Structures are given as C-alpha cells and as structure tokens.
Amino acid sequence: MSEAPTDLSTKSERSSGKRGKGGGGGGSGQSRHQGKATGRARVQFDDPSRVARAAKAQITSRSIQQSDVPFLQHLPQYEGNTSISRGSGFGTGQVHPAIQALGVKYAQGVITGGHSRCLAFVNAMEEVFGDFVMTDMNNAQQIHRESSKLLNRCVQFVVECRPLSVSMGNFVRYLKEQIAHLPLVLSLPEARKLILEAIDLFREKRLLLPVNEIADIGSKLIGRGEKIVVYAYSEVVLNLLKQARTMGTDFLVIVIDSRPLYEGRRMAKALDEAGINTDYGLLNGASYLIHSATKVILGAHSIMADGSVTSRIGTASVALLAKSLHVPILVACEAVKFSDRVQLDSIAFNELGDPLQLLPSACERSADASLSELRDKLPSNLRMINMLYDVTPAAYIQAAICEVGVIPTTSALVIYHEMSDYTTSY
Amino acid sequence: MDTKDLEAAIKALSSHKKAWKFVEAFSHELLRGSYTDSSDVANTTAEVLKVVAVATCMAGLDNVRRSLRAVGRYLAGLAGNYKYVIGNVTRRVLKLVQETFDDPDEEFSIQENIKEALSLFLDEFNQTRDTMVTNAAVAEQIHSAEVILTFGRSATVERLLLEAAKKRTFEVVIAENSPRGDGHGLAKVLASEAKLEVTLIPDSAIFAVMPRVHKVIIGGEAVLANGSLLAPAGTLLVTTVARHYSKPVVSCAELYKLTPLFPLSTMADVKLLHPATILNEEIASEMPNVNIVNPANDLVPAEMISLLLSDNGGCSPVVVHRLVKQLYDEVDVPL
Numbered sequence: 001m002s003e004a005p006t007d008l009s010t011k012s013e014r015s016s017g018k019r020g021k022g023g024g025g026g027g028s029g030q031s032r033h034q035g036k037a038t039g040r041a042r043v044q045f046d047d048p049s050r051v052a053r054a055a056k057a058q059i060t061s062r063s064i065q066q067s068d069v070p071f072l073q074h075l076p077q078y079e080g081n082t083s084i085s086r087g088s089g090f091g092t093g094q095v096h097p098a099i100q101a102l103g104v105k106y107a108q109g110v111i112t113g114g115h116s117r118c119l120a121f122v123n124a125m126e127e128v129f130g131d132f133v134m135t136d137m138n139n140a141q142q143i144h145r146e147s148s149k150l151l152n153r154c155v156q157f158v159v160e161c162r163p164l165s166v167s168m169g170n171f172v173r174y175l176k177e178q179i180a181h182l183p184l185v186l187s188l189p190e191a192r193k194l195i196l197e198a199i200d201l202f203r204e205k206r207l208l209l210p211v212n213e214i215a216d217i218g219s220k221l222i223g224r225g226e227k228i229v230v231y232a233y234s235e236v237v238l239n240l241l242k243q244a245r246t247m248g249t250d251f252l253v254i255v256i257d258s259r260p261l262y263e264g265r266r267m268a269k270a271l272d273e274a275g276i277n278t279d280y281g282l283l284n285g286a287s288y289l290i291h292s293a294t295k296v297i298l299g300a301h302s303i304m305a306d307g308s309v310t311s312r313i314g315t316a317s318v319a320l321l322a323k324s325l326h327v328p329i330l331v332a333c334e335a336v337k338f339s340d341r342v343q344l345d346s347i348a349f350n351e352l353g354d355p356l357q358l359l360p361s362a363c364e365r366s367a368d369a370s371l372s373e374l375r376d377k378l379p380s381n382l383r384m385i386n387m388l389y390d391v392t393p394a395a396y397i398q399a400a401i402c403e404v405g406v407i408p409t410t411s412a413l414v415i416y417h418e419m420s421d422y423t424t425s426y
Numbered sequence: 427m428d429t430k431d432l433e434a435a436i437k438a439l440s441s442h443k444k445a446w447k448f449v450e451a452f453s454h455e456l457l458r459g460s461y462t463d464s465s466d467v468a469n470t471t472a473e474v475l476k477v478v479a480v481a482t483c484m485a486g487l488d489n490v491r492r493s494l495r496a497v498g499r500y501l502a503g504l505a506g507n508y509k510y511v512i513g514n515v516t517r518r519v520l521k522l523v524q525e526t527f528d529d530p531d532e533e534f535s536i537q538e539n540i541k542e543a544l545s546l547f548l549d550e551f552n553q554t555r556d557t558m559v560t561n562a563a564v565a566e567q568i569h570s571a572e573v574i575l576t577f578g579r580s581a582t583v584e585r586l587l588l589e590a591a592k593k594r595t596f597e598v599v600i601a602e603n604s605p606r607g608d609g610h611g612l613a614k615v616l617a618s619e620a621k622l623e624v625t626l627i628p629d630s631a632i633f634a635v636m637p638r639v640h641k642v643i644i645g646g647e648a649v650l651a652n653g654s655l656l657a658p659a660g661t662l663l664v665t666t667v668a669r670h671y672s673k674p675v676v677s678c679a680e681l682y683k684l685t686p687l688f689p690l691s692t693m694a695d696v697k698l699l700h701p702a703t704i705l706n707e708e709i710a711s712e713m714p715n716v717n718i719v720n721p722a723n724d725l726v727p728a729e730m731i732s733l734l735l736s737d738n739g740g741c742s743p744v745v746v747h748r749l750v751k752q753l754y755d756e757v758d759v760p761l
Contacts, residue, residue: 069625071638255716258630259604265709272713281719282604282704283629284660288696288721314630317663324666346634358628360607366703367607368579370614371626382617384626390634 042163042349046073059094059157069383071347076163078352078386095157098127103161112263114301114337115211115235118167121158122203125175128154129195134188143191147179163351166302166310167207167336173420174202206419210334210403211239218297218332218401219244226251226294229322232312233263234299236332240401241297242274254279254289258314259364260357260386283314286321296322298392300333300400305342307394307410309333316346316392323396331400331409338402338416346390355384435496438489445481448474449497456504463581464647465555467508468682471501471515472551476544479523483540487527490540494520499761507722510648510656510685517686517758522547524755554680554737555582559589563739567676570594572640575632575673577664578603579612580645582678586735587643591620599625599639601632603660605703605720629660633667642668642675646726648685649736651750653728653743655679656689659696662724665731674732677743681736686750686759689725697722 043054095103102124105111111120134146155172158164164172178198182191218240222228230237230253241253253271255278257264264280271278281289290296296318302310309315309331322329343349359375360367371378378384400409407415440446452474461467475494482493498516502509526543530536550557558564568574568590576583576598587598598616602609609626617624627635642664646657655661655677668675701710701718710718728743738749 259602259628265705265713268716269713272716278713278716279719280705280713280716281721283663284603284605284658285719285721286660287662287666287724288659289719312630313628313634316633317630317667320633320670321663321666345637347637350634358602358626360610363706363709364605364607365706367605368610369607370611374614379617381621382613382624382626385631385635386628387631387634390631 043076044074045076057156058160059153068380069385072350072352072385072387074348075350075352078354095153096124096128096131098124099154099157103158106158106162113233113235114165114167114299115207115334117165118171118336119203119207121168122171122199122207125151125154125171126196126199126203129192129199132188132192132195143186143188144179144182147182147191147195148176151175151179165337166339166341167334170336170339170420171202171206174206175199206336207334210336211236213403214332214334214401215240215243217403217405218330219247219249221330221401221406222249222251222295224250227254227292228252229254229256229290229293229296229318229327230267231256231264231296231298231315231318232258232261233267234332236334237297237299238267238270240332241271241276245274245276250277252277252279254281254293256281256283256286256289256314256318258283260353260361261312263312283317286318287325290318290322290325290327293322293325293327296327296329298329298331298397300331300337301389302337302339302341303331303333303400303409303412304391305340305413305416307397307408307412308343309392309394309397309400309409310343310389311392313346313387313390316390316396319392319396328398329396330406331397333400333402333412335402335404335412335415335419338412338419340413340416343391346387350390351388353386353388355386357386358384431492432496432499435492436500439478439482439493439496442478442481445477448477449501453501453504456501456506456508459506461508464508464511464683465581465680467505468511468515468554468680469548469552471498471512472519472544472548474501475516475519476541476548479519479544480537480541483523483537487524490523491520494523495758495761502761507647511682513761514682514685514754516761517754518682519544519547520758521753521755551682554682555585558582558678558680558735558737559585561737561739564735565590565593567733567735567740568594568596568641570596572596573599573638575599575601575636575639575642575664575668576612577601577609577629577632577642577644577661578606578658579608580678582680583643583645584612584615586678587616587622588620591616591622595622597623597625599627599635601627601629601660601664603658604629606658629663632664633670636667636671636673639668639671639673642673643678644675644726645678646683647723648683649677649679649734649743649746650725651686651688651747653731653734653746654689655726655728655731655743656685656723657726659721659724662726662730665726669730675726675730676733676735677726677731678735681738681749681753684736684746684749684753686754696725 043050111117222244253276255264255268268278268280300309300311319329359372360369394409397409399406478493478497483490502512505512526539530539600609600613613624613626616622644661646655648656665675699720699722701720704720705718731743733740734743
C-alpha cells in the first residue's frame with residue numbers, strides 16, 4: 001500500500017488494484033466507517049456543550065447564535081453580516097490567503113452550487129499544499145502531522161464561512177486518507193508532490209470527468225420534441241442539456257424558479273445563449289408548467305444512503321408534482337456527491353440563509369411590500385424562514401444519472417463505497 | 427342569450443337612467459381593478475342587480491330576466507377573477523325574481539314585491555362572511571396550539587383566522603405566494619393585530635415545513651359544481667404536498683362562490699397573467715428568446731379537499747352539487 005497515488009486511471013486497474021491491496025486497503029476502509037473523518041459529527045446548535053466546544057475551536061470571530069424559529073434551533077443560524085463577510089475576522093497568517101478568499105466567497109454566496117464550490121475548494125487546497133513548507137524538519141512523521149494539521153485548519157476556516165457540501169466533505173476525507181497513507185520515509189518536496197498529485201487526480205476523476213460523462217449519458221436520454229422540466233440552476237444539468245443541443249436534438253426546456261434566490265434566471269439565460277428553446281415560470285405555476293412536460297431532470301446537492309436526494313429547496317415539491325402528474329424524474333448527480341448519511345425530512349439537517357431575503361427586493365415592484373417597512377423591527381412573533389435545501393424521497397425518482405451510468409438512486413450507497421475504496425487505495 | 431340579444435337588452439336598460447348609472451359606476455370600478463375582496467364584489471353586484479330588477483320589473487318577467495342576465499354577463503366579462511362571483515349572484519337574484527313573480531303578494535304592486543324580496547335577500551346576503559366565520563361548525567375547525575398553513579392572502583381565510591384568534595392561540599405558517607407576495611400582508615396582520623405566532627416561508631419551503639403543520643386552510647375564487655376549487659396558482663402545489671403528508675385540506679368559500687359549472691379540462695380555466703410580475707423588463711431582456719409563463723389559477727380537484735367551509739357550515743366537497751341544486755334554477759346555469 002505504499003505506491004504513489006497516480007495509478008488510478010482506468011476502471012480495470014481500479015478494481016484489480018482494490019482486490020490486490022490486501023490488508024492495508026481493508027483497514028482503511030474500516031476506519032472510514034468508524035466516523036473519524038472531518039465533518040462527520042455535525043454540531044447540534046441546541047446542545048450547549050457542543051456549541052461551547054465548537055466555539056473554542058473557532059478561528060474566526062463569528063458569534064454562534066441560535067435560530068429564533070423553535071424547530072430550527074439545532075441548525076447553524078445565518079450570520080451574513082458578521083466579521084467574515086466584512087473580512088475582519090481573520091487571524092494574521094493563520095490561514096492561507098487562498099482559503100481566506102474562498103471563505104469570503106462562500107459566505108457571501110459568490111460561489112454557489114455543489115460542483116462549483118467543491119471545485120473551488122480543491123483548487124484552493126492545491127495552492128495551499130503547493131506552498132506547504134515546514135520550518136523544522138526532524139523526521140518524516142512530522143510531515144504527516146503537519147500536513148493534516150494544515151488541512152484541518154483550512155477545513156475549520158471554510159466550515160465557519162459556510163458548512164461543507166457533501167462533495168467537499170468527501171474530498172476532505174479523501175485527502176486525509178491520502179496524507180495518512182503517505183510513505184513513511186519521504187522528503188518534503190516528495191510529500192508535497194504526492195499530495196498535489198492526489199489532489200489533481202481527484203479533480204480530474206471525481207469532478208471534471210463525471211460532468212462530461214453525465215452529459216454524454218444523459219443527452220442520449222433526451223428525444224426529439226421532448227419538454228424537459230428543470231428547477232433552479234444546476235451546472236451538471238445545464239451541461240447535459242447543452243450537450244443534447246450540440247448533438248442536434250430539438251427540445252424545449254421549462255425552467256421553474258423560486259424566490260428569493262432566483263437561480264433559474266441564470267439557468268434560463270444560459271439555455272437561451274446556448275440556443276435552446278426555453279420556457280420560464282415560478283414555482284406557483286409549476287403544476288401548469290409540468291402538466292405538458294415529458295421529463296424532469298433535477299440537479300442535486302447530494303444523494304443519500306437511502307436514495308433520497310438533497311437539493312435546492314423547492315426541488316422536492318417539483319418532484320412531487322411531477323410524480324402526481326406521472327412525469328418521469330431523473331437526477332443528474334456526480335458520484336462525488338453521494339453520501340452515507342440518511343435524512344428523513346428537510347429539517348434534521350439544513351442550512352439557513354438570510355431570512356430578510358424574503359422581503360421583496362427593488363426589482364420586485366409588483367410584490368406586496370407590507371413587511372419591508374418593518375425590516376429592522378419585525379415583531380418577535382413574526383418569523384421568516386429561508387432554508388437552502390430540501391429532501392426528495394427516493395420513491396419519486398426514476399433514476400439517477402451519474403458517471404457510472406443510469407442507476408436507481410437507492411444504489412448510490414454501493415457506488416459511494418466503491419468509489420471511496422478506489423480513491424483511498426493505492 | 428346571444429350577443430345580439432345582450433346588446434339589445436343593455437340598450438333598453440340605458441333608458442332607465444338611474445339603474446344604468448349604477449351599472450356603469452360598478453363597471454368602471456371593476457375595470458379599474460379596485461376590488462381586492464370578493465365579498466365587496468358580491469355585495470355590490472347584488473345592490474346593482476336589485477336596482478336593475480326594480481327598474482325593469484314593470485315590463486314583465488321576461489323583460490326583467492333579460493335585463494338581469496344582460497347586466498350579469500356584461501359585468502362578469504369585466505371582472506376577471508370575480509366573474510364567477512358576479513355570475514353566481516346574478517343566478518341567485520334571477521331565481522328570487524322568478525319566485526316573486528310566481529307567487530306575488532296581491533296586496534302590493536309587482537315592483538313593491540320585488541323591492542321587498544330583494545331587500546330581505548340583501549340584508550342577509552351582506553352578512554354572508556360574518557355568518558360564515560361565526561358559524562359554530564366553521565369556528566370549531568381550529569383547535570388550540572394547532573399549526574395552520576395557508577397560501578397567500580385570501581380575505582375569507584384571513585377573517586376566519588382573525589375570528590379564531592379571538593378564542594384561542596395557534597400558530598400560522600404562511601407561504602408567501604410569489605410573485606404577488608400577498609402572504610406578507612397577511613403575516614403582518616396576523617402578527618400585529620391578532621398576536622398569533624406567525625412564520626412566513628417562501629413557496630419553495632412548503633414541502634420542507636409541511637410535516638410541522640396540522641391543517642392546511644386555503645381560499646379560492648370559485649367552487650365548481652363537482653367540489654373542485656379554482657384558486658390562485660400555486661394552491662395545487664400546496665394541496666399536493668398536503669396529500670403527500672396526509673394533512674387535511676380545508677377550503678373556505680362563501681356560497682356566492684359556488685358555481686354551477688363543471689370543469690371540463692383542468693387547464694381550460696387557467697388564465698395567463700402578464701409576465702412582468704415575475705421577470706422585470708431589464709432581466710427579461712437578457713434572455714430575449716425565453717418564453718415567460720405566469721399562470722393565474724390552479725384547479726384543485728375535489729378529492730384533494732377534505733372539507734369545504736361556507737356560510738352554510740362545513741360539508742364534504744362531493745355534496746356540492748346538491749347545494750348547487752338548492753341555490754340556482756337549472757335554466758339560469760348558462761347565463
């Protein structure tokens with residue numbers, strides 16, 4: 001198990017390599033299931049002792065607040081207006097500037113979407129390890145310790161800006177195992193080279209290649225004259241639709257969008273630029289829009305162990321309406337977003353956005369602005385919720401399109417374990 | 427009644443100066459879109475029709491019926507969402523006029539008879555919403571500490587919640603109903619006036635929050651003869667989610683919304699609104715070829731509604747056709 005992490009290119013090698021690795025690989029596989037990796041235990045924000053511990057580990061000077069909505073108190077409360085977005089919460093030189101810049105972009109919502117967020121994080125970590133130096137080099141073991149400390153610090157900072165996406169969590173777990181399995185006798189430049197190669201491999205095989213693979217597979221599922229419903233914005237779905245257009249298929253895309261993020265506008269604009277016929281409407285018109293559709297293709301934040309799909313809030317209602325109107329639903333999702341977690345509802349784990357985003361913005365002049373004047377003095381018995389994700393039950397989804405092929409979403413866990421094995425073994 | 431007859435009837439009516447002034451004033455208000463509450467529309471329609479009936483009844487039953495139908499159709503054509511309400515009120519006045527002609531009090535003239543009958547009707551009719559919200563069967567639908575979800579702002583639902591808040595405390599979750607966003611207005615009223623615990627959510631969070639909800643209460647512009655509800659676009663999403671979580675859906679509608687028509691296609695009654703409310707010019711110009719779709723209504727099928735509340739109390743939507751038989755004459759169904 002001490003080969004360099006570079007020979008993971010083909011599928012045949014992948015499977016044979018896995019079988020051939022013996023005890024070492026099995027051991028690493030087991031330790032992965034024991035929940036030691038980063039991000040495993042989510043802080044429950046209604047548990048004072050856990051909150052205190054989390055506060056102690058903090059790098060930035062964010063205050064930890066509780067949500068004022070009773071049933072959301074276990075979730076991290078939105079604090080957009082705090083130190084991070086103003087850039088003052090950084091310790092001097094504690095965190096690499098690439099990570100600092102990235103954290104601000106996450107916190108301000110400049111980078112959104114599972115794919116883009118993970119890619120940006122991988123790129124930033126590449127920079128971090130490219131600049132990895134140690135002042136005091138006594139033995140090789142220190143390389144392990146120092147590099148995992150460095151990784152932990154970066155992760156801690158990023159988490160404080162915004163919770164990790166599932167794909168980012170998978171990347172962190174991967175990188176940790178790569179570091180843990182670095183050969184024992186190694187010079188610093190050699191270690192750096194191996195880590196950078198591992199990062200590059202992850203980016204190619206788990207992030208970039210899958211998007212193209214999914215586009216290849218998915219675009220063939222779209223026939224001439226079809227009406228495809230999509231919801232909000234998804235990089236992977238957009239890529240798939242563009243590919244189908246490039247192949248010469250003539251079809252209509254119906255973009256369904258929702259307040260307050262209006263990500264569907266970005267989708268509609270991109271589709272329009274790609275020369276695809278596009279309809280656009282809001283969630284309240286969803287039943288009307290889905291009525292004439294032939295397929296629904298959804299993006300995902302994650303596919304969980306029981307096959308349910310976490311995605312942008314509103315996705316579940318689109319899926320439910322499509323199901324009740326007998327329109328088949330596909331989810332386009334890279335395997336790096338698969339997770340071994342399970343979640344029954346959208347409340348047990350979620351992210352909270354700025355509740356004040358619910359107030360109509362300047363460009364929504366026709367909307368009821370009764371609450372805008374109360375902006376700073378909302379009565380305490382009036383609360384607004386702005387959650388980011390919801391969970392679509394597996395039963396609504398016909399299939400998931402991932403780089404491995406078209407699979408039932410309930411098989412995501414199998415792929416997750418397969419993939420984790422292949423990326424962590426040499 | 428074809429268009430030619432309608433025009434003739436309207437023309438004949440314009441010789442009744444006083445009655446015509448009433449019709450015109452109301453039609454201007456309708457065209458201007460001044461009404462936000464169906465009960466105002468229903469009451470004004472009844473007033474106007476009373477004036478028309480009193481003015482034209484001397485010329486005989488046929489004449490008064492023709493005038494009423496002409497005015498009803500004329501006003502309904504201007505009324506957008508309220509066309510069903512106006513049509514229904516017209517049908518009820520027609521039935522009443524017919525009954526008065528069939529069985530008049532011989533001591534008085536026919537005009538006095540009509541005046542008397544319609545005044546009695548109006549006294550009661552103006553109280554429709556009060557009758558509804560104070561009806562025991564309606565008021566007891568919300569119990570204490572319940573979590574109620576509603577969609578947007580229906581004047582009927584708003585009154586019902588305000589009335590219930592006088593008796594007990596409960597929580598209300600309001601889905602904002604974008605692009606109109608009228609849920610914000612309801613949230614403000616319920617939180618500041620009724621001191622209820624109010625949670626405002628975007629439409630996208632309906633699925634996520636529904637497990638926390640006990641009952642869904644919705645309003646609409648018309649209850650059709652098979653019990654289905656014509657409601658603002660987005661209501662079908664709410665009821666579909668409610669059905670997924672097996673939450674009871676209560677639809678609230680005064681009897682003047684009871685329409686003796688059957689939906690023949692789920693999409694036939696859906697009107698499309700101006701796209702600018704969901705995408706302003708500036709953003710729309712960035713995607714010139716995108717077709718913006720902004721439907722006005724949803725038709726919620728009767729099987730998705732657990733209970734229909736009206737001024738008549740509560741009933742299952744499947745028995746609506748019987749109420750329709752009681753309220754209207756068969757001959758008045760096509761106005």
